Amino acid sequence: MRIRAWDSVSTGALRAAWLLGKAWVLAAAVLIVAASGASAAQPDLVAILRAIDEQSNFGDFDFSAVLTIITQDPEKGTEKFVVREFRRDRENKFLLLIQEPKARMGEGYLMDEENLWFYDPESRKFSHTSLKESFAGSDARNEDFTQSSLAKDYRPTGYESGSLGNFEVYIIDLEAAHNEVADPYLRIWVSKDENLILKMESYSLTKRLMRTALFPNYVKIGSAIIPRVMVFVDELVQGRRTQITLSEISLNALPDSVFTKAFVERANR
Amino acid sequence: MRLKFRMLCGLLLTLAWNVASPSTAAGLEDDIWLWAGSDDFFSMDEDALFGSGGLLTEIEPDSGSALEEVFLVQEGVDVGGSYSLSMGVGRMWTPEDGGPAGGNADRRADLSGSLFLDARPSREFRAFAKIKGDVRLTESPLDPNIALHELFADFTLADKAFFRLGKQTVNWGVGYFFSPADIINVGRIDPENPEAEREGPVALGLHLPSGRNNFYTYAIVDGIAGDYRLALAPKVEFVFGRSEVGAGFYYRADRAPRAMATLSTSFGRLSLFGEAVLSKGSDKRFVREVPVSPDNPFGLAVVTDQDTVRFHGTAGARAAYSDPDGRFSVSAAGQYYYNGEGYDGEFSKANRAAMLLLLGTGQLAATDVMSTGRHYAALSLGGTSRSFKDFAPAAFWMGNLSDGSGMVNLTLSYNRWKDIRPSIAISRTYGGAGSEFAPLSPETRFTVSVTIAGSW
Numbered sequence: 001m002r003i004r005a006w007d008s009v010s011t012g013a014l015r016a017a018w019l020l021g022k023a024w025v026l027a028a029a030v031l032i033v034a035a036s037g038a039s040a041a042q043p044d045l046v047a048i049l050r051a052i053d054e055q056s057n058f059g060d061f062d063f064s065a066v067l068t069i070i071t072q073d074p075e076k077g078t079e080k081f082v083v084r085e086f087r088r089d090r091e092n093k094f095l096l097l098i099q100e101p102k103a104r105m106g107e108g109y110l111m112d113e114e115n116l117w118f119y120d121p122e123s124r125k126f127s128h129t130s131l132k133e134s135f136a137g138s139d140a141r142n143e144d145f146t147q148s149s150l151a152k153d154y155r156p157t158g159y160e161s162g163s164l165g166n167f168e169v170y171i172i173d174l175e176a177a178h179n180e181v182a183d184p185y186l187r188i189w190v191s192k193d194e195n196l197i198l199k200m201e202s203y204s205l206t207k208r209l210m211r212t213a214l215f216p217n218y219v220k221i222g223s224a225i226i227p228r229v230m231v232f233v234d235e236l237v238q239g240r241r242t243q244i245t246l247s248e249i250s251l252n253a254l255p256d257s258v259f260t261k262a263f264v265e266r267a268n269r
Numbered sequence: 270m271r272l273k274f275r276m277l278c279g280l281l282l283t284l285a286w287n288v289a290s291p292s293t294a295a296g297l298e299d300d301i302w303l304w305a306g307s308d309d310f311f312s313m314d315e316d317a318l319f320g321s322g323g324l325l326t327e328i329e330p331d332s333g334s335a336l337e338e339v340f341l342v343q344e345g346v347d348v349g350g351s352y353s354l355s356m357g358v359g360r361m362w363t364p365e366d367g368g369p370a371g372g373n374a375d376r377r378a379d380l381s382g383s384l385f386l387d388a389r390p391s392r393e394f395r396a397f398a399k400i401k402g403d404v405r406l407t408e409s410p411l412d413p414n415i416a417l418h419e420l421f422a423d424f425t426l427a428d429k430a431f432f433r434l435g436k437q438t439v440n441w442g443v444g445y446f447f448s449p450a451d452i453i454n455v456g457r458i459d460p461e462n463p464e465a466e467r468e469g470p471v472a473l474g475l476h477l478p479s480g481r482n483n484f485y486t487y488a489i490v491d492g493i494a495g496d497y498r499l500a501l502a503p504k505v506e507f508v509f510g511r512s513e514v515g516a517g518f519y520y521r522a523d524r525a526p527r528a529m530a531t532l533s534t535s536f537g538r539l540s541l542f543g544e545a546v547l548s549k550g551s552d553k554r555f556v557r558e559v560p561v562s563p564d565n566p567f568g569l570a571v572v573t574d575q576d577t578v579r580f581h582g583t584a585g586a587r588a589a590y591s592d593p594d595g596r597f598s599v600s601a602a603g604q605y606y607y608n609g610e611g612y613d614g615e616f617s618k619a620n621r622a623a624m625l626l627l628l629g630t631g632q633l634a635a636t637d638v639m640s641t642g643r644h645y646a647a648l649s650l651g652g653t654s655r656s657f658k659d660f661a662p663a664a665f666w667m668g669n670l671s672d673g674s675g676m677v678n679l680t681l682s683y684n685r686w687k688d689i690r691p692s693i694a695i696s697r698t699y700g701g702a703g704s705e706f707a708p709l710s711p712e713t714r715f716t717v718s719v720t721i722a723g724s725w
Binding site for chain 2: 066075076077099114122126128165184198199204206214217218220222225228236248251256257261262263267
């Protein structure tokens with residue numbers, strides 16, 4: 001059942017209005033209940049988005065992990081990347097460096113707040129790029145590696161309750177709050193008990209389904225919760241998908257020098 | 270030579286068979302896969318995926334060695350490289366030929382490659398060497414060209430100061446097709462292949478990162494044996510919001526001093542960049558028109574300039590756009606360049622023949638007769654389409670806006686295979702006699718080629 005903010009009228013109020021047979025009473029009940037912020041059963045969608053964002057934030061800890069990225073294309077075969085990710089959420093920095101294939105070792109992305117540079121070891125040049133771009137030709141985007149910011153980037157437009165496998169979920173429709181994000185519209189399946197996104201559908205401006213992301217496994221490390229396995233299904237090319245698996249997850253402090261151009265230049269070949 | 274060409278064709282077919290065969294397992298046997306069998310390769314059962322519980326696992330952080338070490342320290346010496354074999358047939362004609370039938374056919378085969386050695390025994394030290402080579406196998410083969418591309422050692426002081434000593438490619442300007450601010454590297458950007466490696470100088474470089482800002486200093490050694498010259502080039506980069514601003518200086522006693530500034534920024538999917546350079550005088554020699562005389566038989570006098578303050582500027586953008594429904598994607602790059610060492614109007618077109626004669630007599634150098642226009646621009650477009658996803662069309666245009674000449678290149682590549690890329694291309698130069706891109710006559714060229722390339 002689809003529920004929107006304007007039709008969140010409690011069953012009790014409806015029954016009372018019907019029994020009285022007074023249309024104006026019904027209207028008043030609708031207005032009163034809607035104005036009071038809906039019934040107790042309605043979730044606070046913005047609070048859910050905030051909870052998702054907060055639990056994926058490593059706060060004072062540095063985060064690093066090995067990401068194995070495997071892209072399957074029905075025609076072009078399989079491509080594998082091994083990438084090291086370094087994140088410092090408190091300073092809004094991350095560094096992604098390709099470790100395998102060896103031919104592309106040292107290629108990477110360095111983000112420092114609003115600036116994202118792509119480093120090409122071939123030309124030894126840094127160039128400004130966008131979080132919207134795909135990562136190394138896979139179905140993942142650069143923004144998939146940053147900390148979640150759903151509450152800032154999107155506003156809820158509706159929701160419904162449902163289930164996905166064994167999990168009770170809220171299925172929440174989101175609309176972009178600005179044009180800095182890659183997806184104008186999202187639909188997310190959020191587990192009711194732990195606020196974990198299990199599934200995410202990305203839609204274009206014309207509401208065409210572009211990509212489906214699945215998050216079947218999470219890990220809690222320290223106070224943060226992050227997906228350990230991510231699957232991105234390209235909905236435009238049948239059979240094309242990318243799986244990302246995290247390993248060697250660490251919260252050890254990283255040297256400041258890791259988040260610098262100097263480190264990227266040392267790492268190249 | 271024909272035998273050699275046929276042997277290369279045979280090699281090409283053999284490599285094509287091997288690369289195109291479906292044995293690209295990519296060493297995936299040991300990886301975790303949500304879909305293990307080939308039968309469910311293109312299917313996905315979400316209920317099964319989320320049906321077993323165990324969604325969340327609490328783990329202890331990995332307490333092993335620092336993950337960044339893998340990029341800084343390694344045992345032994347890493348060896349790698351790349352190769353490229355490009356073979357093609359072409360036909361070139363001019364308006365005077367009356368069409369393709371009257372033109373000339375040619376065949377070519379270019380073989381190139383690189384080899385590098387990389388040693389990283391500790392976090393504080395690294396040594397790197399790279400050689401590059403190429404050879405053109407045509408009816409008249411050219412001698413192989415093998416050269417040292419980079420040879421440097423890295424030293425780190427307290428993880429704060431980073432030194433690089435030796436022959437190195439320097440990250441200096443921000444321009445894509447043109448980079449007048451790149452006054453350090455020996456090699457110039459090839460606008461037709463702007464992302465290719467460039468040869469750098471022999472230098473001692475110091476890089477001091479400070480937060481988001483960077484400070485660099487280079488001491489560059491140049492010259493020939495017995496006559497070495499030292500140049501100094503400091504540079505700073507500051508980040509303001511979404512923009513990065515750079516400023517630098519280049520000084521060598523016998524060269525025109527130069528100051529430069531760069532800007533790079535982004536808006537959504539648009540990357541913008543610009544450079545400005547001021548030089549006092551020029552390292553080039555120029556010509557000016559004079560009456561014909563026994564001393565100036567071509568009507569041109571060669572002059573030098575050490576006093577005029579010259580400005581060079583460039584600005585450009587790169588962008589990518591994807592159709593909202595994913596039907597196609599387009600990437601584009603465009604740039605304008607104001608060349609402060611160029612000639613106004615059509616001066617160079619009117620005097621190019623005489624300038625080439627002065628080049629022949631040694632009064633001008635090759636660099637003096639290159640990039641002679643005041644205004645240049647370049648544009649490239651590339652894209653992919655869902656309907657024709659194996660084909661990659663690309664277009665490139667570059668023009669000398671001062672003399673009205675330029676070139677257009679249209680290419681269609683077949684990119685289904687990873688290491689083999691067949692392509693067809695048609696290019697055309699335009700401009701009047703004496704112009705930079707069509708000095709004798711406009712040329713049209715049609716090429717069919719296959720490139721086999723890879724790296725390890």
